[in-house]
Amino acid sequence: MIGGRTAPEISLRLLEIFAAMMRAGTTVEAAEMLGVSQPAVSAGLKQLETQLGIVLFERASRRMMPTAEARELFAEIRPMFSMLRSFTQTARDIREGLSGRLRIISTPPIGHTLAPRALVEFLRERPGVSVAFDVRRLEHVIDAVQSGSADLGLALSMDRYTALNSEVLHETHMVALVDAAGPLAAQTQVTAEDLAAHPFVGIEGDSKLGGLVRSAFLQSGLGYLPQIEVRYVSTAAELVNHGLGNAVVDPFTAHYHARPGIAIRPFVPACMTRVVLLTRRGVPRSQLAHAFAATLKPIFAEPLRRIHA
Incomplete structure (x- = not known):
């Protein structure tokens, strides 16, 4: 409570306008920084001053000079905008498949051969990504994907699974x-x-x-x-x-x-068999999962080559 009244709820947008004004000095420059009109900046500052009951800027020549109260408030919210920029960057990295953690489990025929090649390419451009990678028997792969302890499963299998999506990546013969x-x-x-x-x-x-x-x-x-x-x-x-x-x-x-x-x-x-990519039914793939699948698929189109120790 402030003076017997409930403290005003200040929107993040108003705080963004205030922070831009503190950095810019004029409403025109602040508007350019935010990508909005100059009247929108002026209106936002007026609304913020009304809600706070504080004068934030005084006009001096063509510039708006922050008051001592404005400087004190800006020092309070500056860390918040650093966190907001970090949050925005993290969200962008997640959206573009450049950050986060991907859990992959595979049966040995793929886990010990093509999957490591795909991981090399996948991680080369994604230093912010971490991967949990395990190689187990088929029944363990199915259980891990069904339970949600793995995001993706890779296996050689001709079967269908009621709780899993099964995408055929490649057909081959023994x-x-x-x-x-x-x-x-x-x-x-x-x-x-x-x-x-x-x-x-x-x-x-x-x-x-x-x-x-x-x-x-x-x-x-x-x-x-x-x-x-x-x-x-x-x-x-x-x-x-x-x-x-x-x-x-x-x-x-x-x-x-x-x-x-x-x-x-x-x-x-x-003896025909299929390389399948297994995901949990009803759970959307993450951007990382999509990115790894996109890295893996072209590898099956390449001729197999023997690698000697």
Whole structure:
């Protein structure tokens, strides 16, 4: 209460006019700073003085000189305008995808191959952005996106999920990794029968990718009997690199993990799979999520290249 009356509620716009006037000295210059008309500045100052019951400016020649009371009030509100500028800049950075935190979770075939490439490009122009990046099994990726603990999920999957949006980024087929000096490398494609005749490393059958390969063997009338069974395709690639047999893996793992001396051949029967981008249904994507997806998509259009350690 002031003098038995309720203190006036001063609008931020009036304070902006006051601050501009304190910096400019004339209503014309203040109007130019704010992008408004000179009469609007004069009217705003008059309204502010009326609400406060204080004379803020006195005319001296062609300039408006702030009173001692105006200087005291300006010292009070100056920090607020610094915070407002910071707030405005932060909002602009968020809107343009230049600030904030993005949480990404991926299955290994993408998380250990193309996703890091996308992150390099994504963060190069966004030093103010931080990323939480995790690589887990498919069921963990689905749970994380559904629960909201991750903003984006990346996976190889042919399934649909009722609580998730699933955007197909790329369609591809599994490939065979074989000894480049062995007989299978001389073939244009490698069949399930070919693999069954030699030691091979298999992905565990209850996983999605392992299930695809198991189905291909059954389609060919063969049992799925790998000499070594592993959980992850990257593990299978490493065992092939060490001469422990052939394997069927996704092409991203093949090109990024196979070392010299290992050949990559199409596998038949064809095992198609999709790279999908998973988001929580009913929750709009953030600008950061849109920006990362836009960075990731063109990478799938590029030819795969093998990277050697």
